[in-house]
Amino acid sequence: MKYISTNRSTPSVSFREAILLGQAPDKGLFVPEGIPVFPDVFFRELPDLSWAEIAFKVARPYTENDLPDDALWSIITDALHFNIPLIHLHDQIHVLELFHGPTLAFKDVGARFMARCLAYFTAKKGAKITILVATSGDTGSAVANGFLGVEGVEVVILYPKGKVSELQEKQFTTLGENITALEIDGTFDDCQRMVKSAFGDEYLRNRINISSANSINIGRLLPQSFYYFYAWAQLGNQEVKPIISVPSGNFGNLTSGLMAKKMGLPVAGFVAATNINKVVPEYLETGIYTPRSSIQTIANAMDVGDPSNLARIRHMYDDNIRELRRDVTGCFFEEKEIRNAIRSVYLNTGYMLDPHSAIGYLGLKTGLKEDRFPGIFLATAHPAKFKDVVAEETGKLPDIPERLAKCMNRKKQTLRMGNDYGELKEFLLQTNKYI
Numbered sequence: 001m002k003y004i005s006t007n008r009s010t011p012s013v014s015f016r017e018a019i020l021l022g023q024a025p026d027k028g029l030f031v032p033e034g035i036p037v038f039p040d041v042f043f044r045e046l047p048d049l050s051w052a053e054i055a056f057k058v059a060r061p062y063t064e065n066d067l068p069d070d071a072l073w074s075i076i077t078d079a080l081h082f083n084i085p086l087i088h089l090h091d092q093i094h095v096l097e098l099f100h101g102p103t104l105a106f107k108d109v110g111a112r113f114m115a116r117c118l119a120y121f122t123a124k125k126g127a128k129i130t131i132l133v134a135t136s137g138d139t140g141s142a143v144a145n146g147f148l149g150v151e152g153v154e155v156v157i158l159y160p161k162g163k164v165s166e167l168q169e170k171q172f173t174t175l176g177e178n179i180t181a182l183e184i185d186g187t188f189d190d191c192q193r194m195v196k197s198a199f200g201d202e203y204l205r206n207r208i209n210i211s212s213a214n215s216i217n218i219g220r221l222l223p224q225s226f227y228y229f230y231a232w233a234q235l236g237n238q239e240v241k242p243i244i245s246v247p248s249g250n251f252g253n254l255t256s257g258l259m260a261k262k263m264g265l266p267v268a269g270f271v272a273a274t275n276i277n278k279v280v281p282e283y284l285e286t287g288i289y290t291p292r293s294s295i296q297t298i299a300n301a302m303d304v305g306d307p308s309n310l311a312r313i314r315h316m317y318d319d320n321i322r323e324l325r326r327d328v329t330g331c332f333f334e335e336k337e338i339r340n341a342i343r344s345v346y347l348n349t350g351y352m353l354d355p356h357s358a359i360g361y362l363g364l365k366t367g368l369k370e371d372r373f374p375g376i377f378l379a380t381a382h383p384a385k386f387k388d389v390v391a392e393e394t395g396k397l398p399d400i401p402e403r404l405a406k407c408m409n410r411k412k413q414t415l416r417m418g419n420d421y422g423e424l425k426e427f428l429l430q431t432n433k434y435i
């Protein structure tokens with residue numbers, strides 16, 4: 001498989017190069033040149049396979065030129081050793097729990113897979129690489145955790161000061177070793193812009209090896225498509241096509257789902273559910289895309305005003321919005337609705353939703369207009385990560401998994417920085433002298 005840039009001005013590259021580069025030199029995002037379609041027999045056999053076997057089979061056509069089978073298998077079994085259960089909630093509604101990884105968020109899937117691919121590729125080259133990542137909350141911890149202690153890799157995390165929860169912050173600022181956290185005086189969009197500037201900076205790129213672990217890196221998107229297959233397999237009925245609701249911020253998760261559908265996965269449709277940062281639902285409705293500054297909400301990992309993966313989605317659909325609307329409906333929810341959903345789902349079923357997953361649930365309710373479809377919404381974070389909001393609405397504190405409780409007692413270590421790219425550049429050039 002070769003990978004091309006959404007801006008179409010970069011020659012095609014291998015999986016290895018696409019992962020190492022992060023973003024294409026023409027500032028576009030890498031997408032597979034063609035999406036393989038799996039035959040019917042593949043889907044018939046799917047329910048008999050384990051999670052790792054499904055992941056391996058889906059990944060193989062995308063990586064076969066760069067990763068021998070045994071390397072791919074050990075990357076998958078090491079990175080994705082936690083389960084992703086599909087749980088029946090009520091009526092036709094199912095929840096796919098993506099939060100059983102080490103940092104309790106779905107980003108563990110992408111970050112851990114990508115980290116291991118990158119480690120494999122850099123170890124072979126004997127090179128050093130700096131991973132630059134902007135986070136609105138969960139990416140930072142998933143990436144930091146995925147790369148912690150990985151030889152030859154330095155991780156630099158940019159996050160907006162005061163705009164991530166204390167718990168999230170603790171998860172990526174207390175690790176030390178090869179992980180550095182930069183506390184930026186600005187918004188998540190500032191952080192994202194600074195990272196993008198670094199990738200577009202030829203002077204810098206000629207001096208240090210940088211790559212991205214944001215969902216602009218195809219190495220994060222690919223593994224996220226695996227669990228759509230696994231979810232379908234767990235439905236246990238080959239005749240049905242589910243509606244799948246995806247709580248979205250940068251739209252990487254939805255892009256992976258759309259890729260799965262193009263690979264032949266039987267899906268009736270997707271719901272792109274957001275908080276009031278609704279630029280994509282608006283685009284789906286009007287056909288006009290108007291990026292703007294993000295607004296802070298209780299579902300902060302989805303506070304994105306200019307989602308990077310929309311470029312990939314538009315590319316996949318040849319920028320034909322009518323085609324896109326056939327597969328995706330958009331909707332968005334305000335804080336009151338999110339809180340009400342957390343409360344009512346808990347009252348009615350005893351199930352605790354974090355604010356992001358609650359948006360997924362609400363999106364599914366909106367999208368499930370007909371009874372004949374089963375519905376799946378993605379639960380992207382464990383309720384304990386957002387325990388205050390969850391406790392306010394349910395009257396009960398969620399159980400705190402031990403791995404989360406532990407990092408609360410560690411000391412935060414960060415470097416403060418303004419929201420100016422020049423400062424970041426200087427820091428990277430300085431730091432690189434010593435690594």
Ligand SMILES: *Cc1c(COP(=O)(O)O)cnc(C)c1O
Pocket residue numbers: 105106107138139215247248249250251252253254301302356357380381
């Ligand atoms: C990152 C994140 C999202 C949004 O995912 P995208 O792929 O960026 O759309 C949703 N929920 C949680 C908990 C997240 O961490």
